[in-house]
Amino acid sequence: MDTPAPLALLLQALEAGDLPAAKAAARELQSPRTGDTRLAAEVLHELRQPLLGVKAYTQLLAEEFGARGTLQMMLAQVERMEQIISDFTRLASERPAPQQPVSLATHVRAAARHFTLNPDSARISLEVMVSEEPTLQGNGRLLEQLTLNLLNNARDAISGPGRVKVVVAREDDAPVLYVADWGPGVPEVMRQHLFEPYVTGNKNGTGLGLAVCQRIAQEHGARLELVPPSALPEQPPPTTLFRVLFPSLENTTAPSTS
Numbered sequence: 001m002d003t004p005a006p007l008a009l010l011l012q013a014l015e016a017g018d019l020p021a022a023k024a025a026a027r028e029l030q031s032p033r034t035g036d037t038r039l040a041a042e043v044l045h046e047l048r049q050p051l052l053g054v055k056a057y058t059q060l061l062a063e064e065f066g067a068r069g070t071l072q073m074m075l076a077q078v079e080r081m082e083q084i085i086s087d088f089t090r091l092a093s094e095r096p097a098p099q100q101p102v103s104l105a106t107h108v109r110a111a112a113r114h115f116t117l118n119p120d121s122a123r124i125s126l127e128v129m130v131s132e133e134p135t136l137q138g139n140g141r142l143l144e145q146l147t148l149n150l151l152n153n154a155r156d157a158i159s160g161p162g163r164v165k166v167v168v169a170r171e172d173d174a175p176v177l178y179v180a181d182w183g184p185g186v187p188e189v190m191r192q193h194l195f196e197p198y199v200t201g202n203k204n205g206t207g208l209g210l211a212v213c214q215r216i217a218q219e220h221g222a223r224l225e226l227v228p229p230s231a232l233p234e235q236p237p238p239t240t241l242f243r244v245l246f247p248s249l250e251n252t253t254a255p256s257t258s
């Protein structure tokens with residue numbers, strides 16, 4: 001592994017005998033945001049490559065012997081590691097991701113496909129309803145991550161078989177995404193701090209998922225909220241309903257991809 005950037009800067013400054021630069025680098029290393037957080041993000045970033053290797057080999061084995069039992073569990077664990085790495089590096093990054101005109105529904109469908117590939121999702125009946133194909137200015141990968149995090153939360157809250165629904169629509173010219181589930185609901189005590197990092201009610205959770213969702217929503221000028229179940233005309237009404245309301249846009253419509 002290469003020397004992480006904050007450390008490299010400090011070492012360079014020391015080697016060059018540049019005391020002010022060394023002091024600045026040391027200060028940066030000590031600040032909680034650019035020090036610990038950045039170092040952790042860089043280490044996690046480095047881990048991504050070997051992890052992709054492990055994933056590729058596991059997938060090869062699964063193709064050869066069938067994705068059952070231990071192999072299936074290994075793949076799920078690798079997915080989980082990928083999720084933690086992308087959540088953490090997203091939160092630690094101060095740079096907004098590049099944006100372009102994207103079809104919201106396309107990326108929501110991609111997240112839904114990703115979700116169903118996870119063996120733990122097999123017990124969940126997932127419905128994707130696209131009533132509009134809005135195009136918005138955004139980052140497709142992040143929109144996928146946002147949707148997937150909300151879907152994963154719904155699944156993780158439900159202990160056995162259950163139902164989850166995703167809706168892509170347009171409300172008063174604003175693209176909107178709903179993720180509804182008929183699970184146990186968000187505990188009252190969690191509601192106030194739901195979007196803060198490291199707040200979790202799940203023994204295997206890191207509590208980063210919703211913080212990342214919030215950050216992604218903000219990057220898109222969108223509002224992410226836990227809304228009353230009545231906001232979606234479903235019978236019976238869902239127990240938990242998250243809504244991502246994007247800024248209003250011109251009447252552009254992306255071609256349907258499925």
Ligand SMILES: Nc1ncnc2c1ncn2[C@@H]1O[C@H](COP(=O)(O)OP(=O)(O)OP(=O)(O)O)[C@@H](O)[C@H]1O
Nearest residue numbers: 153154157185186200201202205206207208209210
């Ligand atoms: N759909 C939901 N139903 C019930 N509780 C939920 C739902 N979504 C989120 N929560 C609660 O909010 C908590 C925080 O969610 P968040 O996604 O931030 O973290 P996490 O899922 O615990 O961990 P991570 O996403 O990092 O794996 C969850 O642990 C859970 O208690």
Ligand SMILES: [Mg+2]
Nearest residue numbers: 149153209210
């Ligand atoms: Mg989560």
